[in-house]
Amino acid sequence: xxxIASAIQLIPLxxxxxxxxxxxxxxxxxxxxxxxxxxxxxxxxxxxxxVNLLLTAFSAYHSxxxxxxxxxxxxxxxxxxxxxxxxxxVMMKRNVESVDINLxxxxxx
Amino acid sequence: MxxxxxxxxxxxxxxxxxxxxxKNPINSVIYLIxxxxxxxxxxILLNAQFxxxxxxxxxxxxxxxxxxxxIMLLNLNKAIIPQKSRITRISAVITxxxxxxxxxxxxxxxxxxxxxxTFASDIGLVSNVGKTLFRDFLLPFEISSVLxxxxxxxxxxxxxxxxxx
Numbered sequence: 001x002x003x004i005a006s007a008i009q010l011i012p013l014x015x016x017x018x019x020x021x022x023x024x025x026x027x028x029x030x031x032x033x034x035x036x037x038x039x040x041x042x043x044x045x046x047x048x049x050x051v052n053l054l055l056t057a058f059s060a061y062h063s064x065x066x067x068x069x070x071x072x073x074x075x076x077x078x079x080x081x082x083x084x085x086x087x088x089x090v091m092m093k094r095n096v097e098s099v100d101i102n103l104x105x106x107x108x109x
Numbered sequence: 110m111x112x113x114x115x116x117x118x119x120x121x122x123x124x125x126x127x128x129x130x131x132k133n134p135i136n137s138v139i140y141l142i143x144x145x146x147x148x149x150x151x152x153i154l155l156n157a158q159f160x161x162x163x164x165x166x167x168x169x170x171x172x173x174x175x176x177x178x179x180i181m182l183l184n185l186n187k188a189i190i191p192q193k194s195r196i197t198r199i200s201a202v203i204t205x206x207x208x209x210x211x212x213x214x215x216x217x218x219x220x221x222x223x224x225x226x227t228f229a230s231d232i233g234l235v236s237n238v239g240k241t242l243f244r245d246f247l248l249p250f251e252i253s254s255v256l257x258x259x260x261x262x263x264x265x266x267x268x269x270x271x272x273x274x
Contacts (some may be wrong), residue, residue: 010111011111011153017219024209024212026205029206039137042138043171049145053148053152075164077256078172080260084259086176090268094270107187
């Protein structure tokens, strides 16, 4: 347990910021890249997780447990959002017979 | 210990890239599960034990299983969806890369921050997280139950077939 605690002193905070930024931009690229709505939802989950990691890193570096409690709340919100999002996918499959997001274009000008 | 950090980071970034670029959505789900398990390893490295276990139970055990259920029930693994045009895909990659550079440039001055010498390494234990959750954050915790009820009602409402008159 002491070795795990000393890992925080060995790894600078900059590495966690870089890792979280890389994950967030990979998720952003996935949302713009793919046409399948399920993969888009998964890339949004990837963005959520990058923010979770950064919050936990800052909470460990400043010894503030409020960061980890906030990560808990973000997980709650992500779980509720996935439930509603997947039910929207089911309804979309029932109406348009496909999960291609380019078929939902009626709100465009 | 830093070697463990580098190995977990490499696994996470490579599997995230495979999530974006793989053709079959079931492969994307499997790679995302690998990414989540590597992230649980990162949580354990930061001594956030409660978050690591909750992360595995909620994300890998519930959310990804829900994704797999929906993909299997709707037969989406056999659906052939055309890709976006080549110029859109190239500009998506360029946008992601430029956004990454902007984030790094904005946080460049945190390069010199290291952990203080007097830090408590046990804030990630279940008892300390529980004390903070139920003393300082009791109201958001109770309101999140209302959030769950509303999302359950919404999911059931979306799932019902419309009554044909």
